[in-house]
Amino acid sequence: MTEKKDITTKLLVIGGGPGGYVAAIRAGQLGIPTVLVEASSLGGTCLNIGCIPSKALIHAAEEFEHARQHAAGSPLGIRAGEPTLDVAQTVRWKDGIVQRLTGGVGALLRKAGVQVLKGWATIEDGKTVTVRGADGQGAQRVRCEHLLLATGSEAVALPSMPFGGAIWSSTDALSPDVLPRRLVVVGAGYIGLELGIAYRKLGVEVTVVEAAERVLPSYDEELTQPVLESLRKSGVVLHLGCSVLGWDEGQGVHVRNARADEFALPADRVLVAVGRRPRTAGFGLESLQLDMAGRHVAIDAHCRTSMRGVWAIGDVTGEPMLAHRAMAQGECVAEQIAGHNRRFEPMAIPAVCFTDPEVVVVGRTPAEARAAGLDCIDAAFPFSANGRAMTLESTGGFVRVVARKDNHLIVGWQAVGRGVSELTAAFGQSIEMGARLEDVAHTIHAHPTLGEAVQEAALRALGRAVHI
Numbered sequence: 001m002t003e004k005k006d007i008t009t010k011l012l013v014i015g016g017g018p019g020g021y022v023a024a025i026r027a028g029q030l031g032i033p034t035v036l037v038e039a040s041s042l043g044g045t046c047l048n049i050g051c052i053p054s055k056a057l058i059h060a061a062e063e064f065e066h067a068r069q070h071a072a073g074s075p076l077g078i079r080a081g082e083p084t085l086d087v088a089q090t091v092r093w094k095d096g097i098v099q100r101l102t103g104g105v106g107a108l109l110r111k112a113g114v115q116v117l118k119g120w121a122t123i124e125d126g127k128t129v130t131v132r133g134a135d136g137q138g139a140q141r142v143r144c145e146h147l148l149l150a151t152g153s154e155a156v157a158l159p160s161m162p163f164g165g166a167i168w169s170s171t172d173a174l175s176p177d178v179l180p181r182r183l184v185v186v187g188a189g190y191i192g193l194e195l196g197i198a199y200r201k202l203g204v205e206v207t208v209v210e211a212a213e214r215v216l217p218s219y220d221e222e223l224t225q226p227v228l229e230s231l232r233k234s235g236v237v238l239h240l241g242c243s244v245l246g247w248d249e250g251q252g253v254h255v256r257n258a259r260a261d262e263f264a265l266p267a268d269r270v271l272v273a274v275g276r277r278p279r280t281a282g283f284g285l286e287s288l289q290l291d292m293a294g295r296h297v298a299i300d301a302h303c304r305t306s307m308r309g310v311w312a313i314g315d316v317t318g319e320p321m322l323a324h325r326a327m328a329q330g331e332c333v334a335e336q337i338a339g340h341n342r343r344f345e346p347m348a349i350p351a352v353c354f355t356d357p358e359v360v361v362v363g364r365t366p367a368e369a370r371a372a373g374l375d376c377i378d379a380a381f382p383f384s385a386n387g388r389a390m391t392l393e394s395t396g397g398f399v400r401v402v403a404r405k406d407n408h409l410i411v412g413w414q415a416v417g418r419g420v421s422e423l424t425a426a427f428g429q430s431i432e433m434g435a436r437l438e439d440v441a442h443t444i445h446a447h448p449t450l451g452e453a454v455q456e457a458a459l460r461a462l463g464r465a466v467h468i
C-alpha cells in the first residue's frame with residue numbers, strides 16, 4: 001500500500017454525521033484549519049439512514065393512507081379511485097432528498113474550507129490518526145492539535161436474530177425492494193414504532209413485540225395513550241411484555257409472553273429495533289484509554305474527554321442520541337477551540353417521536369419535576385377544543401405545561417397530537433428564555449393554529465383557560 005504525504009491540521013474530526021459535520025463547518029467558519037474523515041457518506045446516520053429518510057417514508061405512507069381513505073369515501077367530499085403504490089419510486093424519491101442534503105453538506109464543508117478525507121480513521125494516539133480509503137489507495141497520516149470523536153452509533157442486533165436476509169435493521173426497512181406482506185417489529189421504542197406505523201399505512205400487516213408492558217416505554221403513560229389507541233385503531237397487533245426467542249422461515253418469530261407461554265408470529269420480514277449502541281470499537285479508541293461511562297465515551301460540560309485535546313460529541317457520548325444534540329455539541333466544541341467561552345449545558349433537549357400521533361417532550365414531565373423535588377403545577381389543553389385541530393380532522397391529543405408553583409417558571413412542555421413536532425421551537429424557547437406561565441399566556445398566538453393550545457395550556461395552569 002502506498003503511503004500518502006502526512007497532513008498537519010489544528011482540528012481533526014472523525015465522523016461526518018450531524019455532530020462531526022457541524023463541528024467542522026463551524027470550525028472552518030472560525031478560521032480553524034480542519035480535516036474531517038468520513039468512511040461512508042457525509043451526513044452520517046441522520047441524513048443517510050436515520051432522521052431524514054425515515055421522515056420521508058413516514059410522509060409517503062401518510063399520503064398513501066390519505067388517498068386510500070378518500071377512495072373509501074371521504075367526509076370532506078373528495079372522491080378518488082383506489083390508489084396503488086410504486087415502492088421503488090417511493091425509495092427513489094426518498095434517496096433524492098438524501099442526495100440533495102448530503103450534497104449540500106459537502107458544499108457547505110467546501111465553502112468553510114474544510115478538507116474532507118474519505119476513508120476509515122484509525123487512532124494511533126491522541127494527536128495522530130491514520131486514514132485508509134476503501135479503494136486501498138494508500139494510508140494517510142493526519143496529525144492534529146485537537147481530535148474530535150463524532151463516530152456516532154450503530155443498531156443493536158439480537159444474538160438469536162443477526163441482521164441479514166429477512167431480518168432487517170432500520171437501515172434495511174428504509175430501502176425496501178418490495179413491501180413484505182407481514183412485518184414483525186421487535187421493539188416499541190420510537191424507531192420501531194415510527195417505521196411500524198409507516199409500514200401499516202403502506203398496507204403491510206404489522207405486529208409489534210415489546211418486552212416492556214407499554215409502547216414507548218421511556219415516555220410517560222398519559223402521553224403515549226393516544227399512540228396506543230391509534231396503533232390499535234390502525235390494526236397494528238401488539239404483543240407487550242413479550243420477549244423474542246428466535247426466528248425460522250417456516251414459523252416466523254418465536255415469542256414468550258409474561259406467563260411463559262410460547263408462540264410464533266408468521267412474518268416475511270422482521271425489523272429489529274431494540275436500540276443503538278455508541279460506536280467505540282474498530283478504530284483504535286481503546287488505545288487512548290479514555291474514561292468511559294458505561295458503553296459511551298465520558299465527557300464533561302465542555303464535551304472534553306479525559307484526555308487533553310480529545311473531544312467527543314453526539315451518539316458516541318450516549319443519551320439522548322439525537323441529531324440536534326450532536327449538532328449543538330459540535331458547534332460548542334468548534335467555538336471553544338476558537339477560544340470562545342462555551343459550555344454545553346442546555347436547559348432542555350427536545351425529544352420527538354414522529355409516530356401517529358406525534359409525541360413531544362421538552363424539559364421536565366410532572367413526575368420528573370416531582371422527583372427533582374420541585375413543587376409544580378401542570379395543566380393540559382386538549383386538541384378537541386382547538387379549532388385548527390378540527391379543520392385538520394385531528395382532535396386527539398393535548399398540550400401540557402409544567403411550571404413551578406412559587407414563581408410560575410416553566411420547566412417542561414409535553415404534547416401529543418398531529419403536527420406537534422412543530423411546537424418544539426416554542427417549547428424550547430420558552431424554557432431557555434426562562435419564560436413564566438404569564439409570558440406565554442399573554443403572548444398573542446395566531447388563530448386558528450395548533451399553537452393556541454400552547455397559550456391555553458398556560459392559561460389553564462393559571463386557572464383561567466378561556467376555551468374550555
Ligand SMILES: Cc1cc2nc3c(=O)[nH]c(=O)nc-3n(C[C@H](O)[C@H](O)[C@H](O)COP(=O)(O)OP(=O)(O)OC[C@H]3O[C@@H](n4cnc5c(N)ncnc54)[C@H](O)[C@@H]3O)c2cc1C
Pocket residue numbers: 014015016017018019020037038039040041043044045046047049050051052054119120121122150151152153170191279282283313314315316321322323324325326354
Ligand atoms: C431510523 C432512525 C431514525 C432517527 N430519527 C431521528 C430523528 O427523527 N431525530 C433525531 O434527532 N435523531 C434521530 N435519529 C438519531 C440520529 O440519527 C443520531 O442521533 C445522529 O445521527 C447522531 O449523530 P452523530 O454525528 O453523533 O453520529 P452519526 O450520524 O452516526 O455519524 C457518525 C459518522 O461517523 C462515521 N464514522 C464512524 N467511525 C468512523 C471512522 N473510524 N472513520 C471514519 N468515519 C467513521 C460513520 O460512517 C458515520 O457517518 C434516528 C436514527 C435512526 C437510526
